[in-house]
Amino acid sequence: MQRSAPQTFDRVLSSMCTEPHPAARDAAERFLATNPGDPATYEEVAELESDAVDTLGEIAGLADPHGYVTSGGTEANVQAVRAARNRGRERTSNPNVVAPESAHFSFNKAADVLGVELRLVPTDADRRADLDAVRAAVDDDTVLVVGVAGSTEFGRVDPIPELVDIAHDAGAFCHVDAAWGGFLLPFTDRAWSFAHAPVDSLTIDPHKCGRACIPAGGLLFRERDGLDALAVETPYLESTSQATLTGTRSGAGVASAAAAMDALWPDGYRREYERAADLAAWFADELRGRDIDVVDPELPLVAANVPDAVFEALRAREWRVSRTGSDLLRVVCMPHVTRESLAAFLADLDAVR
Numbered sequence: 001m002q003r004s005a006p007q008t009f010d011r012v013l014s015s016m017c018t019e020p021h022p023a024a025r026d027a028a029e030r031f032l033a034t035n036p037g038d039p040a041t042y043e044e045v046a047e048l049e050s051d052a053v054d055t056l057g058e059i060a061g062l063a064d065p066h067g068y069v070t071s072g073g074t075e076a077n078v079q080a081v082r083a084a085r086n087r088g089r090e091r092t093s094n095p096n097v098v099a100p101e102s103a104h105f106s107f108n109k110a111a112d113v114l115g116v117e118l119r120l121v122p123t124d125a126d127r128r129a130d131l132d133a134v135r136a137a138v139d140d141d142t143v144l145v146v147g148v149a150g151s152t153e154f155g156r157v158d159p160i161p162e163l164v165d166i167a168h169d170a171g172a173f174c175h176v177d178a179a180w181g182g183f184l185l186p187f188t189d190r191a192w193s194f195a196h197a198p199v200d201s202l203t204i205d206p207h208k209c210g211r212a213c214i215p216a217g218g219l220l221f222r223e224r225d226g227l228d229a230l231a232v233e234t235p236y237l238e239s240t241s242q243a244t245l246t247g248t249r250s251g252a253g254v255a256s257a258a259a260a261m262d263a264l265w266p267d268g269y270r271r272e273y274e275r276a277a278d279l280a281a282w283f284a285d286e287l288r289g290r291d292i293d294v295v296d297p298e299l300p301l302v303a304a305n306v307p308d309a310v311f312e313a314l315r316a317r318e319w320r321v322s323r324t325g326s327d328l329l330r331v332v333c334m335p336h337v338t339r340e341s342l343a344a345f346l347a348d349l350d351a352v353r
C-alpha cells in the first residue's frame, strides 16, 4: 500500500466525513497559510469567517448569530459548555450539564476539562431525549441542557422546543448539537425550526454535511454574551480578545466552509438532502427485504442488526463500516455514498450471510 496516498471514499460507509466540494478544496489550498486567529493581520480570512458565520446562522434560522468556525464539533461543544459554565458563575459554583445519553462523547471531554458534572439521562423507546428524565435531572445547579439534532449513532432529532423550555424554566441555557444534522434539517418537514425554538447555542459542522474541508466546525450563539463569555485578553495581538479555544488555526477550514456554502446553500444542499433521504429509505427497504431489523431512518442514516460474523466478513472485504454502541451496523448516506456503492455492499452482504 502506498502510504503517501489517502484511501478513496468508495467503500467508506459509516463516516460523517466526505469528499469536499471542488470549490472548498480550492479555497482551502489558497488560504492554507492564513491564520484567522490573528484577524488584524489576516483580514481577508477574517472577513470570510464573518460571512461563514452569517450563512451558518441563515442555515440554522438564527437571525443575528455570534460565533466562529471551530476545529470541529468537539471544540464547539466544549466551548458551548464553557460559555454556559462561565455565564452561570453567579448562580452556582457546582455546575452541571444535563444531556441525553445519545449525546456525542465530546460532552464527556467538555465535562472533564471544565470540571462540570455531566448528567447523562436515558433516551425514550425511539432513541430521543426523554423529557421526563431530563426534567428530573435538572436542578438549581444546572447551567446547560443539551439537545441533539441528528444523533451520531441513529440520526435522531430530540424534541428541541421542549428542551429549550425545560432549560429556560430552570434558569439554564440550551445548546443544540447539530454537528452532523445542521445542513440536513432545513429541508426536512419538521413542524419547528431553530428560528422557532430560542436555543442559546448551536453546533453545526461544515466539514460534515456542509462539504467543507476538515477542519471546519461551527459554533453559534443567539446572543453576543455567549461569545463574550469565552473571550480572553490577547496582549500582543492587535485584536484585544480571542474567544476561540485554539490560537493559531488554519484559514483552510474557514475559507473552504465559506466557499462550500457559497456554492451549495440552499439548492445544492437541498438536492443532496433529497438524494440521501431517498437512498437511505431504499437501503432500509433492501435490508428489511432480507429479514434484517432496521432502525427507521429519520435523517439519512441507517442502523441495522447484522450478526458479528457478517459484520466482520464485510470488514474483511474492505468495507469501511462501523457499529453503534449497541453493535448495530451503521451506514451514513454522505454525498460520496451512492446507490451503486450500496448495491455492491448488499451483494457482498448476500455473499457472506
Ligand SMILES: *Cc1c(COP(=O)(O)O)cnc(C)c1O
Residues within 6 Å of the ligand: 016, 071, 072, 073, 074, 075, 077, 104, 106, 148, 150, 151, 152, 177, 178, 179, 180, 205, 217
Ligand atoms: C461528529 C459529531 C461531533 C464531533 O464533531 P468533530 O468534528 O468530530 O469534533 C459532535 N456531535 C455530533 C452529533 C457529531 O455527529
